[in-house]
Amino acid sequence: MRKVKVSPIEQIVVHLILIIWLLISVIPFAWMLSTSFKGPGEIFIFPPRWIPKNPTLKNYKDLFQQMNFGRPFLNSVVVSLSTTFLSVLLATMAGYGFAKFNFKNKNTLFLLVLGTVMVPGQITMIPVFLLLTKLSLLNTYWGLILPAIANAFNIFFMRQFISGIPDELIEAAKMDGANEGWIFFKVIIPLSKPAMAAITIFTFTGSWNNFLWPLIIATDESMYTLPVAVSVLGGQYTENIAMQMAGSVIVILPLIIVFLFTQKYFIKGITFTGLKG
Amino acid sequence: MKTPLKAIITFIGPSIILLLIFMLIPIIVSLTLSFTDFNVFAIYNWSNASFIGFQNYINLMKDPLFWRALLNTLYALVVAMPLTIILALSFAALINREATYFKNFFKVSFYLPSITNTVAIAIVWSWMLNPDYGLINWFLGLLGIKGPNWLGDPAWAMPSVIMLVVWKAVGYNIILFIAGLQNIPDYLYEAAELDGASRFQQFLHVTIPSLRPTIFFVTVMTIIGYLQLFEEPYMLTGGGPLDSTLSIVLYLYRQGFRFFKLGYASSIAFVLFIMIFALTFIQMKVGKNIEA
Numbered sequence: 001m002r003k004v005k006v007s008p009i010e011q012i013v014v015h016l017i018l019i020i021w022l023l024i025s026v027i028p029f030a031w032m033l034s035t036s037f038k039g040p041g042e043i044f045i046f047p048p049r050w051i052p053k054n055p056t057l058k059n060y061k062d063l064f065q066q067m068n069f070g071r072p073f074l075n076s077v078v079v080s081l082s083t084t085f086l087s088v089l090l091a092t093m094a095g096y097g098f099a100k101f102n103f104k105n106k107n108t109l110f111l112l113v114l115g116t117v118m119v120p121g122q123i124t125m126i127p128v129f130l131l132l133t134k135l136s137l138l139n140t141y142w143g144l145i146l147p148a149i150a151n152a153f154n155i156f157f158m159r160q161f162i163s164g165i166p167d168e169l170i171e172a173a174k175m176d177g178a179n180e181g182w183i184f185f186k187v188i189i190p191l192s193k194p195a196m197a198a199i200t201i202f203t204f205t206g207s208w209n210n211f212l213w214p215l216i217i218a219t220d221e222s223m224y225t226l227p228v229a230v231s232v233l234g235g236q237y238t239e240n241i242a243m244q245m246a247g248s249v250i251v252i253l254p255l256i257i258v259f260l261f262t263q264k265y266f267i268k269g270i271t272f273t274g275l276k277g
Numbered sequence: 278m279k280t281p282l283k284a285i286i287t288f289i290g291p292s293i294i295l296l297l298i299f300m301l302i303p304i305i306v307s308l309t310l311s312f313t314d315f316n317v318f319a320i321y322n323w324s325n326a327s328f329i330g331f332q333n334y335i336n337l338m339k340d341p342l343f344w345r346a347l348l349n350t351l352y353a354l355v356v357a358m359p360l361t362i363i364l365a366l367s368f369a370a371l372i373n374r375e376a377t378y379f380k381n382f383f384k385v386s387f388y389l390p391s392i393t394n395t396v397a398i399a400i401v402w403s404w405m406l407n408p409d410y411g412l413i414n415w416f417l418g419l420l421g422i423k424g425p426n427w428l429g430d431p432a433w434a435m436p437s438v439i440m441l442v443v444w445k446a447v448g449y450n451i452i453l454f455i456a457g458l459q460n461i462p463d464y465l466y467e468a469a470e471l472d473g474a475s476r477f478q479q480f481l482h483v484t485i486p487s488l489r490p491t492i493f494f495v496t497v498m499t500i501i502g503y504l505q506l507f508e509e510p511y512m513l514t515g516g517g518p519l520d521s522t523l524s525i526v527l528y529l530y531r532q533g534f535r536f537f538k539l540g541y542a543s544s545i546a547f548v549l550f551i552m553i554f555a556l557t558f559i560q561m562k563v564g565k566n567i568e569a
Binding site for chain 2: 028212226
């Protein structure tokens with residue numbers, strides 16, 4: 001390790017800069033949380049008050065009772081969990097195939113998959129909307145889930161990881177008469193858990209945060225996902241600000257909890273995308 | 278040994294079929310649609326649409342709102358992109374210093390905005406940007422500055438959007454840059470030190486050149502991301518005031534899913550697709566040369 005002498009002044013300046021950006025990063029969250037507990041009288045107090053004098057849960061209660069936020073919450077949970085489960089399963093299967101199977105045109109097929117990583121959602125949006133309309137899948141769970149299952153990035157990620165599993169393990173299982181299905185469940189999955197965990201988190205947060213698709217596909221109030229429900233709340237007038245903040249807390253809090261428990265995987269996954277480019 | 282066909286179909290088939298249906302075929306359909314006058318009457322009866330050649334593209338070139346959206350998007354891009362990269366690289370370098378305390382704490386906290394739901398946090402930002410009761414103008418007031426009517430003023434609306442966009446993007450890129458910084462071998466710095474280079478000179482002449490592949494990757498990805506600017510203006514301003522924050526994707530959404538001019542919207546989507554495709558192509562070609 002290189003040892004560099006640093007002056008105390010430099011230390012102070014550097015940490016001060018970092019603390020300023022830290023404040024900029026977290027203040028919106030703190031302000032959101034604080035406002036969400038304020039009663040109608042306290043929102044427009046100036047200068048702003050960080051700790052509400054009479055904290056209330058009324059905004060959260062109203063959100064679920066008057067605005068029926070239970071439904072979009074349930075929709076988001078169902079859609080995100082199903083999308084994630086199916087996407088991770090299919091990506092692990094395809095990743096295994098592309099890493100370990102032996103067949104003609106495997107690389108061409110894989111390049112085709114890889115090519116779709118760069119296809120922006122805006123280009124597929126209109127045709128998929130028309131297809132889902134034809135299939136009467138607008139305003140259904142399947143309409144929200146199906147287009148998001150096949151994820152080229154996840155397939156790529158799993159293929160890279162599974163390529164690192166030694167062929168000997170697979171050959172040994174084959175000697176014992178195992179077929180591809182047995183190998184998948186007994187060899188590949190147990191050894192791929194870290195990579196599966198990484199894409200699980202990525203897919204879940206991506207799905208939870210998805211906005212443009214549900215905005216188009218779930219136009220019926222009963223099928224709103226949380227971001228759509230919150231965006232509608234945001235379009236309402238200023239008296240509802242505390243309720244808007246409560247709505248935002250409900251969307252954001254699960255993400256932060258998932259992130260804080262799994263940040264190790266996040267950082268590894270991001271680094272992986274960056275380095276492979 | 279060849280893998281049995283049944284296994285290939287079972288394991289790879291579902292992914293391929295879904296990618297074909299939802300990714301590859303739509304590109305062709307989208308291109309086809311962009312040559313039609315597909316509108317709200319055609320949604321349930323496709324025969325109501327007819328081919329009109331390049332008419333959508335010709336109209337697009339004459340559409341002042343499209344140009345406005347394009348220029349707005351470029352404005353956001355040209356300001357937000359360097360800002361994102363400079364901030365991310367600086368913070369990454371500061372966190373990566375050997376003598377910095379609480380590295381992981383800073384890294385994780387800085388990443389929080391990136392993981393957050395854009396729609397939800399945009400609502401918080403529009404509350405913070407409120408000209409009378411907002412946190413930001415309150416803070417500016419403490420410094421003796423009278424803050425503008427951020428989202429209501431055509432001159433300040435786009436800067437507000439850019440603030441949110443940059444705030445969200447920095448943390449993610451910090452992590453990429455830290456990974457890049459950790460790949461720079463120590464001996465480069467040792468050699469520079471022996472030559473009497475100051476720490477700042479080392480940053481300019483060792484760190485930056487060694488980071489070129491990462492900087493290039495981050496730049497291209499950031500441009501691609503910002504070209505697709507949508508959620509921030511949709512939530513903060515709805516494209517206003519006076520179309521000052523109308524972005525390409527917002528305009529595409531409006532034409533496609535407010536007016537259901539799906540043919541016209543497809544031509545916008547295709548122009549965007551070509552721009553992104555060109556950037557991706559450059560990234561792959563040039564990116565290889567930089568790494569070599």
